[in-house]
Amino acid sequence: MKRLPYPGRFAIAAAVPVILVLLWHAASAFEWVHPYLLPSPLKVARTAADLIQSGALPRHLGVSFLRIAGGFSITLLAALPLSFLIHALPGVKLLLKAPLEFLRSVPPLAAIPLLILWFGIGEASKTAVIVMASFFPVFLSLLGGLNNVDEKWRELARSLRFNHMEYIRFVLFPSAFPAFLTGIQLGVSYCWRALMGAEMIAAASGVGYLILDSQEMGRIDRVFVGIFTLGVCGIILDRLLLKLFNALVPWKDLEEDQKW
Amino acid sequence: MVSAAPVVTLKHLSKTFRQKGEPVQAVNSVTLKLNEGSFTALVGHSGCGKTTLLRLIAGLESPDEGSVDIHPAGAFPALVFQDPRLLPWLTVQKNLRAALRHRHDLAASKAERERLIDESLTLVGLESRKKAWPHELSGGMAQRAGLARALCQTSGFMLLDEPFSALDAITRERLQKEMKIIWNTTKSTTLFVTHDISEALYLSQRVLVMKDGRIAGDLHRKEWSGMASPEDYIKGIMDSPA
Structure with a gap:
């Protein structure tokens, strides 16, 4: 299909969001929906500006980012060695497959009551929710990358008489690297989605807290600001990671793989 | 003869x-x-x-x-495959370096290995593309690089x-x-x-x-x-x- 020139593509891409905002404005202005439930876009924008100006939104955002950074670091520390161990030692896979499959099937939100009992209502239980949400995308992507080294590279390694360490260095790691980066990207986006659940646990700050607290206070405009913050930051984070990771793997276009 | x-x-x-x-x-x-x-x-x-x-x-x-x-x-x-089979995550030069790791007949000196790489690339006319990534090469160039790898790999x-x-x-x-x-x-x-x-x-x-x-x-x-x-x-x- 012929690619449209940039202004045309931009107009098409912006059409649905613009129509939705206009509809939202109309619904609010003509009170198709009660203004308490659906504040106008202008009111939400004004509230966002106030929250930014007062420093509340950046502070909540900063806390949420720190939580994600902490939880995701633990995810990396657990998923990296475990995926290598399972790849290298079939016995470990056999041993851990059933419990891991079970854990994968448990939604992190379902575990919140237990996490509160075990870790209390402090940061540990919030971190645990983030770890539960992000562990499997990273672990499974990396394991998939390690397990799916193309036969032609294995054959090349044999023809070049690579020993085990050379195979790991020249073939296995670099071959699995793009999958690992995709796993990180996916994992971070899962963290971001799990943030709401994590910050439901007696939080006093964070974007998830901002949303829940605003709901309790009947400030639906602030709920909207929180939701938009999550959506926009999620997109920006995802794009930034993709650009960064693409620069790390010049031999592969990760963006191309994720186009839809 | x-x-x-x-x-x-x-x-x-x-x-x-x-x-x-x-x-x-x-x-x-x-x-x-x-x-x-x-x-x-x-x-x-x-x-x-x-x-x-x-x-x-x-x-x-x-x-x-x-x-x-x-x-x-x-x-x-040394084996040259039907496809060039250059490791895509290594430049042409590094692909050749990796292949040289088992040339035990060569002196261990890095200079000698680099000379052999340069010679092999010159033989196939790719001396100016040694820093290129495999995906930057045409099909013919990539196959030449595969040939160069075989040339420096074998005695x-x-x-x-x-x-x-x-x-x-x-x-x-x-x-x-x-x-x-x-x-x-x-x-x-x-x-x-x-x-x-x-x-x-x-x-x-x-x-x-x-x-x-x-x-x-x-x-x-x-x-x-x-x-x-x-x-x-x-x-x-x-x-x-x-």
Whole structure:
């Protein structure tokens, strides 16, 4: 299909969001929906500006980012060695497959009551929710990358008489690297989605807290600001990671793989 | 003048695969010698067993019966695949460096290894592209880089598995000429698998014709140079009833 020139593509891409905002404005202005439930876009924008100006939104955002950074670091520390161990030692896979499959099937939100009992209502239980949400995308992507080294590279390694360490260095790691980066990207986006659940646990700050607290206070405009913050930051984070990771793997276009 | 010392000796080499539960004999009791410094082409129809024979010599398959002896003991051939098979995460130069790791006959000095890499790239006309990534090379260039890797990997024994078959006609012709110049320069013992009879006759001193897993014909240049149409003769062997 012929690619449209940039202004045309931009107009098409912006059409649905613009129509939705206009509809939202109309619904609010003509009170198709009660203004308490659906504040106008202008009111939400004004509230966002106030929250930014007062420093509340950046502070909540900063806390949420720190939580994600902490939880995701633990995810990396657990998923990296475990995926290598399972790849290298079939016995470990056999041993851990059933419990891991079970854990994968448990939604992190379902575990919140237990996490509160075990870790209390402090940061540990919030971190645990983030770890539960992000562990499997990273672990499974990396394991998939390690397990799916193309036969032609294995054959090349044999023809070049690579020993085990050379195979790991020249073939296995670099071959699995793009999958690992995709796993990180996916994992971070899962963290971001799990943030709401994590910050439901007696939080006093964070974007998830901002949303829940605003709901309790009947400030639906602030709920909207929180939701938009999550959506926009999620997109920006995802794009930034993709650009960064693409620069790390010049031999592969990760963006191309994720186009839809 | 080609030396008579054999670099490769195959004795009653056989290999059977199972295809849909049925045994298929890919290589059937092949016995032959490849002399040092010789350029031998192995021709045959698709599925006749020529690639399997090459893979057995390369050590990528284990024979069911028979033996592959490579002289000197411990030496191993450099292999050029049908596709360039350059590791995409390494530049051309680093691909060659990785292949050099087992050239134990070379002095350990880095300078000597780098010199060999430069020489090999110069031989294939890629000296200016050594910092390039494989995806930045055209098909012909990538295949040349694969050839350069084999040239610096080996101390004198190369196996090539239809290396030009995926290239367009003009690039293929150019690479055939370059291959001839390279072999005249290096005099590596070479086994070149192809299904293209004219390519085999152009490049090699000896043509082995493979049919149904066996060597059905073995011609030397001096034998076919007197023939009116060696292509037809070889084709006759390939198409003769079993």
